[in-house]
Amino acid sequence: MHAMVMKELGKPLEWLELPDPLPQAGEIRVKVAACGVCRTDLHVVDGELPHPQVPIIPGHEIVGRIDALGSGVKDLEIGQRVGIPWLGHTCGVCPYCKTQHENLCDRPIFTGYTRNGGFATATVVDARFAFPLGDKGSDESLAPLLCAGLIGWRSLGIAGEGKNLGLYGFGAAAHILAQVAKWQGRSVYAFTQPGDLATQDFARSLGVTWAGGSDERPPQELDAAIIFAPVGALVPLALKSVRKGGRVVCAGIHMSDIPSFPYSLLWEERQLLSVANLTRQDGLDFLSQMPDMGIVAKTTTYPLQQANEALADLRAGRFDGAAVLLP
Numbered sequence: 244m245h246a247m248v249m250k251e252l253g254k255p256l257e258w259l260e261l262p263d264p265l266p267q268a269g270e271i272r273v274k275v276a277a278c279g280v281c282r283t284d285l286h287v288v289d290g291e292l293p294h295p296q297v298p299i300i301p302g303h304e305i306v307g308r309i310d311a312l313g314s315g316v317k318d319l320e321i322g323q324r325v326g327i328p329w330l331g332h333t334c335g336v337c338p339y340c341k342t343q344h345e346n347l348c349d350r351p352i353f354t355g356y357t358r359n360g361g362f363a364t365a366t367v368v369d370a371r372f373a374f375p376l377g378d379k380g381s382d383e384s385l386a387p388l389l390c391a392g393l394i395g396w397r398s399l400g401i402a403g404e405g406k407n408l409g410l411y412g413f414g415a416a417a418h419i420l421a422q423v424a425k426w427q428g429r430s431v432y433a434f435t436q437p438g439d440l441a442t443q444d445f446a447r448s449l450g451v452t453w454a455g456g457s458d459e460r461p462p463q464e465l466d467a468a469i470i471f472a473p474v475g476a477l478v479p480l481a482l483k484s485v486r487k488g489g490r491v492v493c494a495g496i497h498m499s500d501i502p503s504f505p506y507s508l509l510w511e512e513r514q515l516l517s518v519a520n521l522t523r524q525d526g527l528d529f530l531s532q533m534p535d536m537g538i539v540a541k542t543t544t545y546p547l548q549q550a551n552e553a554l555a556d557l558r559a560g561r562f563d564g565a566a567v568l569l570p
């Protein structure tokens with residue numbers, strides 16, 4: 244197999260030929276057809292997350308087909324298309340696993356962070372954490388759903404039922420979630436970097452009610468806001484935009500420090516929450532309803548060997564929607 248490998252933290256990924264991995268008991272090997280590039284991959288290669296495995300093959304929005312089964316794998320078969328998300332393994336016995344909060348597992352393994360991921364032509368994963376994807380939709384269009392879509396979905400649930408929803412940072416996750424929220428009958432208010440008129444136009448093209456800069460107040464008080472951009476300064480801005488009793492949800496795995504802010508922004512029962520990882524149930528809930536949602540993921544594709552260019556373009560905000568690597 245071939246892979247883009249981070250051999251040292253902070254160094255560009257290297258194109259390497261490696262022995263084909265063999266699935267152990269309970270694992271499957273997947274021939275990768277497409278792998279999305281997520282902001283979390285940037286945090287991994289930048290060394291912003293604690294205790295990464297190094298060397299590591301990043302990538303946790305994997306679509307591929309099973310080409311080898313380890314012993315004991317039932318319910319999956321060779322040739323079947325599956326999606327591999329960020330949550331790669333959980334212990335099954337900690338208090339969180341035992342109470343349907345496996346996203347908070349004490350001893351988790353994460354795809355592309357603490358086990359090898361999908362910036363490769365093949366990968367081996369725990370069969371219990373692979374989602375069967377069926378035949379509908381292209382590999383490339385499904386890949387971003389496996390993190391941007393799934394984490395967005397979990398964030399939307401935590402944001403509550405409110406009709407007026409703000410999305411701060413209009414990248415891969417928000418452009419999918421705006422479509423999901425609209426399908427649910429909500430009104431979406433999209434916040435971009437101040438002056439990023441092109442992304443505001445992109446948001447409007449997806450049917451949002453309003454788009455503007457993060458320094459602007461929306462024309463309507465929000466019931467909830469979800470922050471996807473890794474920018475702590477957005478927290479007080481979002482709190483200012485939500486109504487009494489409203490919620491602000493931080494959806495990213497990493498954020499710059501939150502500046503101090505007056506208590507009055509939080510008062511009146513506003514809530515500030517964060518979302519960590521996903522459960523397999525989140526994935527099943529989202530993927531079972533996804534065919535009805537009519538999501539059109541906007542993707543920019545790169546050959547697998549250009550993973551460094553894709554990461555650089557993501558960092559610089561050079562494309563709208565999601566980047567996807569094709570082996």
Ligand SMILES: [Zn+2]
Binds near residue numbers: 339
């Ligand atoms: Zn656990």
Ligand SMILES: [Zn+2]
Binds near residue numbers: 281282303329390391
């Ligand atoms: Zn991700």
